[in-house]
Amino acid sequence: MPPDFISNLYVFILAGFVGFEVIRRVSPLLHTPLMSLTNALDAIVVVAAIIIAGRHETRLTTTLGAIAVAASFSNMVGGFLITDRMLRMFKSRGSKKS
Amino acid sequence: MTELALQQYLDFAYIIAVILFILSLKFLSSPVSARWGVLAGEIGAALAVAVTLFNPEVTQYKWILITLIIGAGVGVPLGMVHMTTVPQRTALSHAFGALSAAIIGIAEFYVGTTPTRFQMGEIALEVIIGSLTFTGSLIAAGKLQEILPQRPIVYRGQNIVSLSVLAGALGLATALVVNPANTLLFPIMVTVALLFGIMLVTPIGGADMPTVISLLNSYAGVSAALLGFVLNSKVLVVAGALDGSSGFILSVIMCKAMNRSFTNVMFGAFGQVQAAAAAAQEERTVRSASPEEAAGILAAASRVVVVPGYGMAVAQAQHKVRELYDVLSKKGIDVRFAIHPVAGRMPGHMNVLLAEADIPYDRLIEMDEINGEFAQTDVALIIGANDVTNPAARTDKSSPIYGMPILDVDKARTVMVIKRSMNPGFAGIDNPLYYMDRTLMLFGDAKAVVNGLVHELSANSH
Numbered sequence: 296m297p298p299d300f301i302s303n304l305y306v307f308i309l310a311g312f313v314g315f316e317v318i319r320r321v322s323p324l325l326h327t328p329l330m331s332l333t334n335a336l337d338a339i340v341v342v343a344a345i346i347i348a349g350r351h352e353t354r355l356t357t358t359l360g361a362i363a364v365a366a367s368f369s370n371m372v373g374g375f376l377i378t379d380r381m382l383r384m385f386k387s388r389g390s391k392k393s
Numbered sequence: 394m395t396e397l398a399l400q401q402y403l404d405f406a407y408i409i410a411v412i413l414f415i416l417s418l419k420f421l422s423s424p425v426s427a428r429w430g431v432l433a434g435e436i437g438a439a440l441a442v443a444v445t446l447f448n449p450e451v452t453q454y455k456w457i458l459i460t461l462i463i464g465a466g467v468g469v470p471l472g473m474v475h476m477t478t479v480p481q482r483t484a485l486s487h488a489f490g491a492l493s494a495a496i497i498g499i500a501e502f503y504v505g506t507t508p509t510r511f512q513m514g515e516i517a518l519e520v521i522i523g524s525l526t527f528t529g530s531l532i533a534a535g536k537l538q539e540i541l542p543q544r545p546i547v548y549r550g551q552n553i554v555s556l557s558v559l560a561g562a563l564g565l566a567t568a569l570v571v572n573p574a575n576t577l578l579f580p581i582m583v584t585v586a587l588l589f590g591i592m593l594v595t596p597i598g599g600a601d602m603p604t605v606i607s608l609l610n611s612y613a614g615v616s617a618a619l620l621g622f623v624l625n626s627k628v629l630v631v632a633g634a635l636d637g638s639s640g641f642i643l644s645v646i647m648c649k650a651m652n653r654s655f656t657n658v659m660f661g662a663f664g665q666v667q668a669a670a671a672a673a674q675e676e677r678t679v680r681s682a683s684p685e686e687a688a689g690i691l692a693a694a695s696r697v698v699v700v701p702g703y704g705m706a707v708a709q710a711q712h713k714v715r716e717l718y719d720v721l722s723k724k725g726i727d728v729r730f731a732i733h734p735v736a737g738r739m740p741g742h743m744n745v746l747l748a749e750a751d752i753p754y755d756r757l758i759e760m761d762e763i764n765g766e767f768a769q770t771d772v773a774l775i776i777g778a779n780d781v782t783n784p785a786a787r788t789d790k791s792s793p794i795y796g797m798p799i800l801d802v803d804k805a806r807t808v809m810v811i812k813r814s815m816n817p818g819f820a821g822i823d824n825p826l827y828y829m830d831r832t833l834m835l836f837g838d839a840k841a842v843v844n845g846l847v848h849e850l851s852a853n854s855h
Contacts, residue, residue, distance in 0.1 A: 297511060299625045307618055310631040313415055314638035320422040323646075323734065323759055326741030327479060329421055329639060330610055334486045336414050336434055337636040340493050340617050341464075342445040343624050347500045348460065349451030359500035361456045367493035368464025369471060370486050371438055376472025377482065379431045381745055384476075385424045388753035 328381045335374025341367040399449060406444040407628040413437030414632060418639070424754055441628060476749040477709055480602065480738040481537035487609045488530035490636075494616040495523025495583075501623055502579055512623070513573040517566035519619035521586040525562075526612040528590030533605055536594075537738055543599030555592040562586045597658070599703075600780065602738045604647040604658045611640025643740045650734035650760075652786075652797040679815065682833040684842065687809055688849030690833075694771035694807075696727045698763065700800055701743045702736050704777015704812070708839035714776065715750035716847045724850075729756050731763045731773075731800050733781035764801050773805035777812075777839045783824045794822055808832040811842045 321329050344367055347360030413433045420430030451457070474482050498520040502508065508516060535541040565582035569575060597605050618633025620626075648655060691697060699718075705711060721728045730752065736743045744757055767773060775782055784803045785792040802808055803826055810827060812834060826832060835842045 300511070300515075300622065303622050303625065303627065303630050306627050306630045307622075307634050310634035311638050314418070314635040315642065317415060317418045317422075318635075318639045318642050321418070322421075322423065323732075323741065324424060324744050324754055324757060325421055325427060326643060326646075327483075327739060327745045328427065328741070329418075330483055330606070330643065330740065331479075331486070332417065332421065332430065332434060333610065333614070333636040333639040334483070334490060335438070336417065336632050337490050337614055337617050338493075339410070339414075339438060339441055339632040340490070340497060340620060340629060342441050343497050343620060343626060343629060344493055345442070345445045345457050346448055346450050347497055347504075348456045349446075349448075349453050351452050352504055356500040356504055357453075357456060359496045359503075361460045363493040363496040363500070364457060364460035365464040365467065366489045366496070368442075368461050369466075369468035370489045370493075371442075372465050372468030373471035373482075374468075374486060375431055375435050375438070376469065377474070377479070379428060380472070381476070381479075381748070382424070382427045382431060384745070384748040384751075385427070385754045386748070386751065387424070387755055 324385070325382075328378045331374050331378045331381065335371050335378060338367045338371035338374060341371060344368075399447070403444050403448060406440055410437040410441040411628055411631045413440070414635060418635060476745055477706060478538075479745060480606065480742060481534045483739060484530050484534035484537055484606055484609065487606070487613045488527050488534060490613040491523045491526035491530060491609075491616055494613070494620045495520050495527055497620055498523060498616075498623060499579075499583065502576075507574050510570050510573060514566070514570045515619065515623045517569055517582065519616055519623055520583060521562050521566060522612055522619065523616035524583055524586035525590035525593060526609055526616055528587045529594040530590075530609045530613070532591055532594040533597075533602065533609060536597075536599060537602060541595075545596050545598040547596050551592075551596055555589065555596075558585060558589045558592055562589055599738065600735075601651075601658050603735045603740055603742070604644055604651070604653075604655075606739045607640050607643035607647050608655070608658075609640070611637050611644055614638070614640055647735055647740060650798060652794070677828045679827050679834050680830075680832065681836055682809070684835065684845030684849050687833060687835055688846050690807055690809075691721065691726070691772055691774075691846065692724060692850060694726055696729075696766075696770045697721060697772045697774060698729050698731050698767065698770045698802075698805065700731045700733075700736075700773060700775045700778050700782060700802055701747065702733075702776065702778025702781065703738060703742075704779075704839050706737055706742065706746055706777070708777065710776060710840040710843050711746045711750040711752075713840050713843040713847065714747070715752055717843050717850070718752055718756075720847055720850045729758050729763065731760065731802075732757050733760050733778070733800055736778055736781055760798060760800055767801045767804040770805040772807045772809060773802040775802060775808065775810045775812075776843065779812075779824060780822060782826055783822060785822070785825055789825075792822065802826065803829060803831075806831065809835055811835045811837070811839050813838065 344363035417430040417434035420426045562585040614636025621629030782802045786794045786797040786799045
């Protein structure tokens with residue numbers, strides 16, 4: 296088993312626990328924006344796509360990388376945008392509570 | 394030497410991005426701080442993308458720039474869609490996320506030298522999960538957009554066929570691990586995985602979409618994390634783990650809210666058994682009421698709880714509901730909204746629609762919090778919700794939804810149900826609520842009926 300695998304596994308497990316603890320506390324009110332926000336964060340695969348598209352390899356890998364850049368970057372832009380639009384809509388009534 | 398130093402700067406920037414991602418989700422714990430979460434996420438993502446452009450491996454910028462512009466060009470309209478289309482948009486973005494993860498895995502397979510067996514195993518698993526999530530999410534989006542029928546599409550022996558296809562994909566993956574040089578098998582494995590994604594989601598009905606969307610969200614996260622393993626990129630591992638655990642938590646919440654297990658959602662093909670049970674029902678009388686009568690009862694109430702469901706979303710009645718909320722509040726009536734976790738087509742669907750209509754979020758109450766208060770409620774007004782209000786879930790052991798947590802609307806003094814007709818929903822489960830003495834049926838389109846109520850109530854006040 297490569298040593299990289301072990302260190303990645305550590306990171307995965309710890310990040311999974313952090314994610315569990317943080318996301319457990321997200322109000323059910325915001326579950327839809329939660330999903331669109333995690334989608335936008337997940338779109339960070341764009342960094343891997345950029346490397347594949349920009350690395351001088353075969354035409355096939357460059358093409359695949361280019362498609363991946365477009366797909367993931369549109370997720371990133373669209374995900375943040377719609378999350379912000381949704382969250383802007385959530386307004387409190389303030390003091391006028393019964 | 395200098396390249397090594399540069400790599401360290403890049404890694405450091407990725408660590409900052411990861412911290413910002415975690416903070417981003419932490420800010421989401423309250424609606425007050427939530428928008429800061431988006432900002433933190435945006436800064437983290439922008440930082441990660443910007444430093445990647447300085448990666449020494451990146452030598453050609455033409456395609457990167459073109460595709461970043463295309464991505465932004467597609468992303469902005471997808472970010473500006475109408476709120477009623479958010480469930481299908483979300484499914485589509487799961488598809489995009491999974492597509493890019495799968496494609497990068499595929500490219501990694503074709504890059505340079507033959508992978509070791511271990512690398513081959515990682516790549517195969519990553520590509521299988523990414524591919525099935527891609528097609529599965531496309532099917533889910535198609536169902537939500539109603540390009541495809543929302544009812545479950547089932548045939549005899551379906552589960553066996555689907556599972557054989559999955560086994561086929563895993564078998565091909567195993568063969569590749571045994572001999573990574575056998576490159577011919579790779580495209581076949583990808584195709585079989587794509588096929589399995591279609592077969593996985595096609596049999597699932599619209600009412601189960603909240604769970605399916607959450608599960609696909611989780612899969613998309615897992616495929617990104619696995620890609621991080623393949624590429625040895627910790628920022629992907631973390632982002633994927635966060636997305637994966639988020640989708641997993643939401644799936645568990647949705648399953649609990651339906652009293653069903655994952656297996657039951659994925660392979661249970663909801664909606665077949667019940668049809669027979671519903672057909673056996675004898676004719677019973679219901680009381681229907683006109684908007685005038687209903688408005689009279691509402692005007693005399695002091696506490697009203699509105700229960701929205703998918704029907705409200707379909708009729709796009711949320712703005713009319715807001716008018717009703719205004720006119721009742723003006724009369725000094727306490728109006729709140731009871732939100733069932735699986736109301737609508739995705740987690741939190743109703744909250745977003747009501748927030749869009751400017752209903753303050755402190756009026757939107759979760760099931761557990763509001764259930765104890767129905768006994769003190771004068772009118773429970775159900776708008777386009779069905780199964781989540783069905784008292785058979787508490788009382789009738791033979792009901793397919795027995796044991797599912799419901800909103801106890803039947804305890805309210807008067808129950809009003811806005812519904813198109815007595816035709817049971819596609820789940821085909823009969824709802825005894827409709828035959829109670831205290832229940833008034835308001836037949837018609839949700840938007841039209843609520844409009845009628847608003848009209849009557851405003852006329853009364855003059």
